[in-house]
Amino acid sequence: MDKLILIDGNSIIYRAFFAMPPLTNTKGWHTNAVYGFTNMLLRIIEDHKPTHMMVAFDAGKITFRHESYKEYKGGRNKTPHELSEQFPLLKELLQGLGIAQYELSGYEADDIIGTISKEAEQAGQEVLVISGDKDMFQLASEHVEIGLTRKGVTEIEIYNPEQIHERYGLKPHQITDLKGLMGDTSDNIPGVPGVGEKTALKLLHQFGSVEDVLANIHELKGKMKEKIETHADDAVLSKKLATIYREVVLDKTLDEMVFNGFNPDTSGPALAKLEFKSMLERLSLSGEAGLEDGIAKQPTLNVEVTVINEDNIKEFISRLPQVKVLHVETYGENPHRAEIIGVVFSSEEHHDYVPFDLFKTDHAAPILNWLQDPAYPKRGYDLHRMDLALHWHEIPFAGVTFDVQLAAYLLDPTESNQTISALAAKYGLSSLVVEEDIFGKGAKYKVPEIEVLSNHLARKSATVLSIIPKQEEELEKNEMKSLFHDLEMPLSRILADMEKQGIEVYTKDLQELGKEFESQIHQLEEDIYRIADGKFNINSPKQLGEILFVKLGLPVVKKTKTGFSTDAEVLEKLAPYHEIVQHILQYRTLAKLQSTYVEGLLKEISPKTGKVHTYYRQTIAATGRLSSQFPNLQNIPIRLEEGRKIRKVFVPSESGWSILAADYSQIELRVLAHISNDERLIEAFLQDMDIHTKTAMDVFGVKPEEVDSNMRRSAKAVNFGIVYGISDYGLSQNLNITRKEASQFIEQYFAIFQGVKQYMSDIVKEAKENGYVTTLLGRRRYLPEINASNFNLRSFAERMAMNTPIQGTAADIIKLAMVHMDKALSDKQLKSRMLLQVHDELVFEVPEDELELMKVLVPEIMSKALQLVVPLNAEVSFGSNWYEAK
DNA sequence: AGGGTCACG
DNA sequence: ACGTACGTGACCCTT
Numbered sequence: 001m002d003k004l005i006l007i008d009g010n011s012i013i014y015r016a017f018f019a020m021p022p023l024t025n026t027k028g029w030h031t032n033a034v035y036g037f038t039n040m041l042l043r044i045i046e047d048h049k050p051t052h053m054m055v056a057f058d059a060g061k062i063t064f065r066h067e068s069y070k071e072y073k074g075g076r077n078k079t080p081h082e083l084s085e086q087f088p089l090l091k092e093l094l095q096g097l098g099i100a101q102y103e104l105s106g107y108e109a110d111d112i113i114g115t116i117s118k119e120a121e122q123a124g125q126e127v128l129v130i131s132g133d134k135d136m137f138q139l140a141s142e143h144v145e146i147g148l149t150r151k152g153v154t155e156i157e158i159y160n161p162e163q164i165h166e167r168y169g170l171k172p173h174q175i176t177d178l179k180g181l182m183g184d185t186s187d188n189i190p191g192v193p194g195v196g197e198k199t200a201l202k203l204l205h206q207f208g209s210v211e212d213v214l215a216n217i218h219e220l221k222g223k224m225k226e227k228i229e230t231h232a233d234d235a236v237l238s239k240k241l242a243t244i245y246r247e248v249v250l251d252k253t254l255d256e257m258v259f260n261g262f263n264p265d266t267s268g269p270a271l272a273k274l275e276f277k278s279m280l281e282r283l284s285l286s287g288e289a290g291l292e293d294g295i296a297k298q299p300t301l302n303v304e305v306t307v308i309n310e311d312n313i314k315e316f317i318s319r320l321p322q323v324k325v326l327h328v329e330t331y332g333e334n335p336h337r338a339e340i341i342g343v344v345f346s347s348e349e350h351h352d353y354v355p356f357d358l359f360k361t362d363h364a365a366p367i368l369n370w371l372q373d374p375a376y377p378k379r380g381y382d383l384h385r386m387d388l389a390l391h392w393h394e395i396p397f398a399g400v401t402f403d404v405q406l407a408a409y410l411l412d413p414t415e416s417n418q419t420i421s422a423l424a425a426k427y428g429l430s431s432l433v434v435e436e437d438i439f440g441k442g443a444k445y446k447v448p449e450i451e452v453l454s455n456h457l458a459r460k461s462a463t464v465l466s467i468i469p470k471q472e473e474e475l476e477k478n479e480m481k482s483l484f485h486d487l488e489m490p491l492s493r494i495l496a497d498m499e500k501q502g503i504e505v506y507t508k509d510l511q512e513l514g515k516e517f518e519s520q521i522h523q524l525e526e527d528i529y530r531i532a533d534g535k536f537n538i539n540s541p542k543q544l545g546e547i548l549f550v551k552l553g554l555p556v557v558k559k560t561k562t563g564f565s566t567d568a569e570v571l572e573k574l575a576p577y578h579e580i581v582q583h584i585l586q587y588r589t590l591a592k593l594q595s596t597y598v599e600g601l602l603k604e605i606s607p608k609t610g611k612v613h614t615y616y617r618q619t620i621a622a623t624g625r626l627s628s629q630f631p632n633l634q635n636i637p638i639r640l641e642e643g644r645k646i647r648k649v650f651v652p653s654e655s656g657w658s659i660l661a662a663d664y665s666q667i668e669l670r671v672l673a674h675i676s677n678d679e680r681l682i683e684a685f686l687q688d689m690d691i692h693t694k695t696a697m698d699v700f701g702v703k704p705e706e707v708d709s710n711m712r713r714s715a716k717a718v719n720f721g722i723v724y725g726i727s728d729y730g731l732s733q734n735l736n737i738t739r740k741e742a743s744q745f746i747e748q749y750f751a752i753f754q755g756v757k758q759y760m761s762d763i764v765k766e767a768k769e770n771g772y773v774t775t776l777l778g779r780r781r782y783l784p785e786i787n788a789s790n791f792n793l794r795s796f797a798e799r800m801a802m803n804t805p806i807q808g809t810a811a812d813i814i815k816l817a818m819v820h821m822d823k824a825l826s827d828k829q830l831k832s833r834m835l836l837q838v839h840d841e842l843v844f845e846v847p848e849d850e851l852e853l854m855k856v857l858v859p860e861i862m863s864k865a866l867q868l869v870v871p872l873n874a875e876v877s878f879g880s881n882w883y884e885a886k
Numbered sequence: 887a888g889g890g891t892c893a894c895g
Numbered sequence: 896a897c898g899t900a901c902g903t904g905a906c907c908c909t910t
Contacts, residue, residue, distance in 0.1 A: 537907095539908070541908075567890075595905085596892085621903065634903075731900070733899085790897080
């Protein structure tokens with residue numbers, strides 16, 4: 001049986017554009033919409049195996065519909081140029097792939113599809129129409145199905161006439177009547193004002209069509225009758241506009257739409273031109289002919305690699321002083337537990353692969369010496385990870401000078417793919433073999449034979465070597481050399497030291513705490529099952545929603561994409577209605593503590609050291625902050641007493657020592673005061689006032705003693721909002737007030753803090769001009785969406801423009817403090833150790849005899865890390881565990 | 887794999 | 896028309 005797929009090109013590319021994040025190739029072309037479209041195309045072909053295919057496009061702006069209604073599709077926003085640029089790209093790609101396309105002056109894609117689907121159906125074909133537009137439902141029949149995109153374009157939901165009936169209670173042809181009555185704002189089809197989908201459906205269920213409604217208008221009454229009578233003409237016209245014309249005279253036959261798979265000669269080059277590499281691979285196509293555009297698929301990089309053994313190790317050792325790049329291949333996400341697969345030492349002339357087993361022999365002494373001698377500079381990709389992996393294999397390591405991953409992060413901290421392979425592509429170097437092809441993936445992971453492995457790793461190492469000079473140049477150009485060499489590189493070594501040190505967790509107390517939680521959780525479970533009159537999985541939002549909103553009939557406050565929302569905010573609102581809700585809230589709190597912080601933490605305690613060794617990631621957060629994994633020690637509970645107890649199990653690793661913690665007070669608002677140079681904000685900090693109270697005084701125009709807790713709370717929320725890049729909506733949500741009230745708050749705030757207002761508008765302007773924002777130390781974040789025509793995307797980017805310099809500068813400052821602190825500890829030969837960083841806090845373990853010194857030294861170094869126009873205060877505290885250090 | 891929820895700054 | 900406060904990571908459930 002022949003199967004024809006007809007795609008509404010305009011509809012799909014439009015949806016793909018808004019669904020996909022912005023994407024540009026190395027030539028700077030926007031390609032996200034084409035990419036999304038193509039992805040959808042590949043999937044639909046795989047799923048439906050068509051014999052015929054065609055993509056229809058609208059041609060020009062004026063169609064026959066404008067003859068009867070010149071405002072048709074009026075009032076639409078102009079298509080953003082980022083999208084319109086992609087039409088020719090898509091059309092060229094379709095041609096390359098060998099997929100028919102068609103457009104006809106004066107008609108829309110709908111009409112072409114309507115006409116062809118009718119012809120095809122008559123010729124005995126099965127037809128599938130793909131669109132994002134429900135109008136297409138009118139075409140459905142026994143042999144014509146409609147595939148509607150969901151969630152952008154990633155999912156297609158297929159409708160036949162029965163399913164349409166289920167959804168609307170209408171026959172396909174009645175969809176035009178539906179549109180006639182309710183109109184369609186996106187096409188500027190008026191319909192009858194005041195009649196929406198619900199009313200329209202009711203009328204059609206009763207009468208059947210627009211004409212029948214009008215003929216029986218006497219049966220209606222009141223406002224509705226009046227509205228329909230006044231707008232009867234509009235309804236008829238709207239129906240006409242919404243009706244797809246299925247009698248277009250076409251000069252295209254079904255034979256021209258035959259699809260026998262992608263054109264083997266032209267598909268590869270067409271995809272390569274756009275740089276859709278993953279699709280090339282997916283289709284096992286070669287992009288050879290597209291090479292002229294600088295994109296290679298197959299690696300052409302030829303590296304000679306010497307596999308070192310006991311016989312040739314002497315020669316290799318003589319080459320060690322010339323080594324430029326080190327590559328230690330690790331396996332496993334957590335570097336503290338990673339295996340070492342193999343090691344490559346590269347210079348321009350040589351690539352030497354040293355099997356890791358060789359490190360354990362006596363021959364390796366000079367290699368170990370090279371690794372730990374800081375006089376030999378270490379360059380490579382992710383030296384931090386190598387350092388940790390080597391450390392747990394008892395190999396000391398020192399002398400990091402250039403980390404390619406770290407440089408890549410500074411050059412573009414938002415790039416999620418910072419693999420060596422992606423960097424090779426960025427700098428136009430020969431590409432690498434896909435790692436999965438070498439190692440397999442998931443359960444199929446396996447280290448290949450030595451020839452394959454040594455070759456692959458040498459290629460990676462050689463690529464890293466070629467990337468370094470390009471990055472040096474780019475860092476120089478972006479004025480980031482100092483940020484890189486004097487801050488991030490030294491910090492990477494410091495972080496590795498902190499992680500190796502780890503923090504002691506008192507297992508026994510943690511297990512005790514776990515038992516307490518366990519019995520409380522058990523009790524709560526019983527109560528909940530009893531009240532709900534039945535067992536269910538409380539952890540399943542789906543089952544919980546069923547119980548709360550169906551079985552118990554509580555009011556639905558908020559919905560998620562998939563069903564009822566049951567988050568804490570919703571539950572708080574429901575608490576007065578039913579006693580079960582309090583229990584569920586309590587259960588949630590305890591279950592979280594138990595699974596994440598008791599069980600989770602216990603799993604992370606190293607059997608070797610009895611400590612937890614987190615892994616700080618220096619290349620994740622777009623603002624310059626660190627992140628922490630395995631376990632995350634930056635989100636240990638503190639706000640609620642129950643959870644805060646967890647902190648009691650973090651103890652010093654030596655008896656008689658203390659935990660000392662120091663945190664910056666209001667660092668972000670102080671940074672804001674500095675960069676905005678706002679008079680009032682600066683004054684507030686110079687007087688060292690409680691900033692939220694001060695803000696409340698100013699905004700509400702009251703004396704200090706008149707600030708009540710509610711005013712302070714509001715002021716605090718405004719201050720947070722300011723730091724986050726304020727929006728009236730966000731503030732209204734946070735304070736549970738109307739958007740209008742929030743808007744007034746913000747206005748009042750800006751009337752007082754005019755410098756802040758000025759900063760907010762200046763920074764957005766700067767971002768729009770430069771395409772990026774920077775922190776005080778020159779850290780950069782690109783905001784490509786700052787000029788987007790899509791309101792949402794643009795607004796996001798604007799808030800990031802406001803927030804990133806603040807959050808990022810605060811991150812710069814504590815990183816500086818860490819570098820200074822590390823130096824002070826070693827210069828003064830102190831035994832105290834820096835263990836943790838929690839964004840604005842540093843945690844140490846300190847011996848008794850250094851406590852008095854550290855209580856002064858730590859806050860001093862932190863507050864002097866960077867000179868601002870306002871003082872930077874750090875508050876210090878200590879105790880026998882992290883809980884006590886408060 | 888992705889969504890929901892919740893822990894932190 | 897759209898649906899949002901900024902930055903993270905871990906756990907659980909569902910697909």
